[in-house]
Amino acid sequence: MNVSLFLTCVNDTLFPGTGKAVVHLLERLGHTIDFNPEQTCCGQMHYNTGYRDETVPLVRRFVELYEDAEAVVVPSASCAGMIHEYYPKIAETTGDSALEKSVSELLPRVFELSGFLVDKLKIEDVGAYFPHRVTYHPTCHSLRVLHVGDAPLKLLKNVRGLEFAELPNALECCGFGGTFAIKNSDTSAAMVGDKIHHIKQTGAEICVAADNSCLMHIGGAMSRQRSGIRTVHLAEVLASTEEKPGGKQ
């Protein structure tokens, strides 16, 4: 399949390793990847902060770039959630019925990475090797906006060498919340403090999630605490093989 990669601004700029991992992984599985450099951001940060007018050009941009795509893969559950949950609503507010139609036609072809693998390609074992003790944080938007279900867990449990450790209170938010982490920084810090406490309880070396923004928050706070625990994006675990071990950011 020809896969269009919508990488997201956070991954492109701050976590290029995740993008590379997606490319390696999907190529290994026999797909061709297309990356259009005209892409920028999904608009989630603006939309969630209340800047809805500013989101409209980004919705249009997304539609123009991908309307002919066979499949669009997004290695960020919250950005994929933004696209699925809010793009139709934003399109509706413009009163532009052509845009509304384009959005609704495009959405069934837009996938978050783990959903693409498990639900679309029907693959649960991607042939990865990752010899570490790992815990998984199911980020809020992947759970409650995008509803990825247990797709990431199915994938992780088939990774050879990986020792999976259940995260206590896994369903609770890490406190990132985009601009919430800055606007209500004290509260956000209290939340991530508890999240880290639970991660430590697992004895894991690495905390994995399907969203680098949440991992940036959790990892940034763990680094400040000198916890020694690392954060790695799900794509990098899945891309890792014995020949080409990954997971180093």
Place this chain on the structure above:
Amino acid sequence: MKKENRSSLPTFEQSAGHYLADTQLRKNIGHATQTIRKKRDDVTGELPDWEELRESGRQIKQQVMNNLDDYLLELEESVTAAGGVVHWAADADEANQIVTQLIREKQETEVVKVKSMTTDEIRLNEALQNAGITALETDLAELIVQLAGDESSHILVPAIHKNRSEIRDLFKEKLNIEHLSDEPADLAEAARLYLRKNFLKAKIGISGGNFAVAETGTVAVVESEGNGRMCTTLPDTLITVLGIEKIIPKWCDLEVFMQLLPRSSTAERMNPYNTFWTGTTDGDSPQEFHLVLLDNGRTKVLADETGRQTLHCIRCSACLNICPVYERTGGHAYHSIYPGPIGAILTPQLRGLDDSSAASLPYASSLCGACYEVCPVKINIPEVLTHLRGNIVEHNKKNGGIRFKMDSTHVGMRLMARAFRSRKRYERLQKIGQTGQKLFEKDGMISKLPGELSKWTDFRDLKPIPKQTFREWWRDRS
């Protein structure tokens, strides 16, 4: 928290730090909410049709909101036909005047009250005090809050922020008790002795209401202690103050809500005390029943298509108990009688966006969505939160003046939005970031940033932007 003047309340972000630092409070609230959360999960999970019940609840409430004017008139008619008197109050002042006048007509100076958020919302107790009338709260938790001169911090458990040894000390002091243990049974007995005297002499009771049935004129109060039943049955006169959104169309609709409410709120299959009354009955107290129907901003909420679902709320407090923000700050940081996620959407809609304290509340959420998942009537709280944030930004763009235009978040958002609209500007911004960060980078990590961004680095490190962006790697590769 001592009572304060509501005209100049702090914002959520200004207050949160203070409450977060109160380790006893965090412990009390964390313990209580986590316990009730687990119990709620169990009792909702045992119903095979829980999701269908939620959907029914949502649909009934939606039907009410779409036809509220008709249902209100129907309710007035049925209450009047059953011997009650209906009063209409546009705002807090009007409601307070109506209640004060009714008490004055009876020449009473003392009334008993049972927990009513609506009367807290309009500050009825203060208005009565100014008129020389003493209102005694009889819900145990409300009594604790009243004796402490405090404000409630939870919809259902207003004294959730206090533990039992704090309550023992308060009772000893305020109720003049020499010896008292901090055992729940002893504390309850002390309150019971004090309250019972007052129930028996009260001529007027004031209550809130959970539901009002348009079809029959029946008002319902759902509670755990029986004090509400004392208040609504012992006095000669009963005055109920009710928000206009509390209507349900038919008696049979109670079947849905009497399952949804207790399971969501106290995690019980049924509340211990459920009191329903329809007007008055000869020879059975009370002989006078007044129903004050309060608007106080509700019709304004009704007019907003997205915000309207806020009025579906049945005040169960499941959203508070699941909310990770509420769990850590407690209710006082919200500076509203309605705290937590539901307060974060209801308060700014009722008070308006010029109130900076209320307008800070839609931002008091990480948008994690747990509140939506537990809401028994499926209020999409995250959707309303983002909708209100949008309204706030629009409001500030229009009225915020130069101060808003200079605000660092606003400037940042504008700048980023402009960059994201063009590949060239976006790539230039990436370069500026890579170069600019060198000033702050130390040992491969950024631990101190200036201005607003320092709020990130106060608690968290940041990995610098790597030398090569993905798009550069991709270009080199192909």
